[in-house]
Amino acid sequence: MVDYTPYAEALFELAQDSKQEIAWMSELKQVAQVITSVSELSQILAHPSIPRVKKKEIIQTAFESELDTTVFRFLLVLNEHNELSHLDKISDAYEACYRKRHRIEIVKVTSASKLDEDQLSRLKEMLEKKLNKTLELEVQVDPSLIAGIKVQASDLVMDNTLVAKINAMKEAINR
Template sequence: MLKGAIAQRYAQALFELAVQENLDGIEAELQELVQCVEQNAEVAHVLYHPHISLSEKKDLMNKIFAGELSVTVRNFLNLLIDRRRQNYLLEIARVFARLADEARNIVEAKVASAIPLSETQEQRLHQELARMTGKNVRMVKEVRPELIGGVMIQIGDRVMDGTVAFKLQRIRQSLSHA
């Protein structure tokens, strides 16, 4: 089975449980768990090492996260370990966050510009994106000088490229085909 499909299935199951219990809390704990695994090589080693037994992994993870994670998230982690799916944790967390955003009617817009946007530009862009999508928008901004000028926006699979670099590329292409 594909990694994305596995992550989707587990994330969906946790999401459905989280909606019944505490979506915000479980999402925060899942992010905390992922952050700990990403930033702590010893925790990652224990979780991912193939020669550490499943029971040892569960015991160590339960000790590490005893006061940090709810029973729901600890049980979910134990389930992943039991089913040997702990390697999918990061992808599961990413899919879970997307599902939570969808439930909250939030869309993420990645905005790249050559220079930082002014406060006014950000507000206008935010309002326009909210109007276009009909959703609450979370903007993730990135400065990329190679864009020369303008803005490139990505929302899901959709990309709107209004950068000078893109326009120059199109001019080059049209001149080379002429």
């Protein structure tokens, strides 16, 4: 598996210096989305027999006037290294750099029923204190949990669901 982090880190360092971290992340995501959603474009950029010069012309026509100059030049560098077709992965790696630098973590919250905004706000506040990070919650509803919530972060798993409690009771009985 190819690691696209070095490309992302290079652009991220420039973005930090220019104070454009979020703007450039947005531009990368938009270009990656265009490339992946237009199948002809993604096929052309990935095809090894299409010359880089032709790909460069396509990139210039499609994106030059729409992007920050540095982001556009970054696309040209990716093209020179035959990596432009992997912009979605590079964009994800850039976002990971941003999250790491700003101590932002995505936490998955699965609940048996829909949580209201107040419940989510209190949960987020409690978890941010516990983990000492800024969090973004990805919330899902799974009625099969019966009751309660399950929280999954990189450093923490809390399973306070009725299903988990029933399973723990079964294990205790079987010992």
